[in-house]
């Protein structure tokens with residue numbers, strides 16, 4: 240016997256079925272906000288943009304359209320271009336749990352990247368072209384963009400946060416000397 | 429302590445035996461098992477209850493939406509006021525606080541509160557990932573913050589292993605705890621598989637089915653209770669955004685302010701001295717020293733030293749999680765209420781084998797989301813204890 244995901248629900252013929260898996264699904268249309276649309280357009284062009292709050296100077300990547308701290312509205316006038324190079328300020332190596340829909344099978348990295356001036360944090364980024372055991376805080380990295388014809392931003396909505404892998408595959412080491420990790424202790428998220 | 433509000437007493441506590449899979453019980457059966465035990469402990473029946481407050485972690489974890497509606501029958505809440513609370517992993521704590529507020533505000537005299545999770549009937553990893561690939565689980569989000577703590581405090585790596593061993597040995601004294609690992613050692617924790625660097629398998633909480641429940645009353649109910657009550661001296665909830673540039677994820681501001689507000693309300697000026705025992709939400713070992721510092725029980729960089737010197741053992745000067753904590757049982761929605769209820773059991777003198785002798789003042793805490801929701805309370809065996 241199999242469930243809706245095609246997994247066997249019994250291990251042998253004489254064992255009673257005690258549980259069957261069914262997956263719920265909810266489909267809805269998300270009206271993508273204007274700042275996120277501009278962010279998507281920039282990604283298609285292999286560029287990162289953000290909004291900077293004029294009051295607290297914090298940089299929001301992706302742009303939110305407002306600063307939640309000062310409750311001020313942000314728009315195109317507050318837009319800034321970001322660097323696509325930076326430094327790993329923190330990371331973890333995740334051992335993937337094999338839930339339904341999980342495609343990862345081997346341990347993978349998720350890193351926080353502090354971009355070069357004018358700054359901005361990108362969290363939960365993949366680090367490519369290096370064994371996971373060699374990733375470290377302080378490592379200098381640069382963006383790995385998907386080739387122009389392959390870039391896809393359809394998955395990016397108002398709540399996707401930093402999941403950009405359709406266009407920005409991740410970051411790879413530049414080989415430059417590491418920076419001291421202590422300098423970024425307050426920029427890990 | 430000025431109490432303009434009605435005093436609130438916990439007169440009954442109940443919990444299920446927490447297990448990987450309680451397939452002997454349906455969802456209604458699970459919450460009912462905990463609720464019946466709380467009523468028995470209070471010497472009450474269903475008809476004594478005026479209102480029910482229920483909490484659980486996000487609905488996608490079991491895929492049963494708005495379960496408070498279908499569970500009303502099992503909790504004899506049909507025709508009574510029933511309220512659902514949502515604050516992610518901290519929900520068991522927030523639910524307890526909401527229930528206490530119905531007493532303190534003199535809206536009701538006897539309230540039943542219940543929290544649960546039946547992890548075996550769903551997939552929390554799938555739920556947390558929203559069904560998408562590359563999900564990191566809660567551990568993946570928290571792991572870099574623990575590394576930041578380790579780097580900032582200079583804590584040696586054995587601190588995490590030590591907490592993992594302590595809580596599991598405490599759980600051996602708690603017959604309701606899910607994990608029973610009497611043979612656990614530092615060596616076994618260290619050698620267990622790495623899940624999210626720096627968190628090993630044995631430094632992580634299990635997935636559990638379970639429920640917790642409490643009966644809360646007004647002052648009259650507390651004074652008339654057949655067993656000693658626990659008095660709620662103060663409660664606090666705080667939250668902050670899960671992500672913003674410059675956020676302090678190791679010592680979130682909401683957690684600092686939540687504790688500050690609570691201590692002020694209760695009249696605590698030196699938590700380490702004035703609190704006898706604490707049940708803190710520690711799903712991954714490093715969160716014990718992190719919350720000791722994050723709630724100003726220990727100074728910066730001092731939390732891990734309390735662990736290292738054995739102060740947080742049951743026999744230490746500041747016992748943390750004598751029940752075995754979240755590291756030993758994690759029915760997510762119930763995990764916060766287990767902290768709040770176990771704190772009450774300690775000051776009621778009802779904690780059994782994991783009782784801290786003479787505990788008079790106990791702290792409970794729960795956190796949730798990306799360490800952004802906080803709920804805390806302080807309970808005592810006396811309504812107006814002298815906090816020395």
Ligand SMILES: [Zn+2]
Nearest residue numbers: 292295306309
């Ligand atoms: Zn601002």
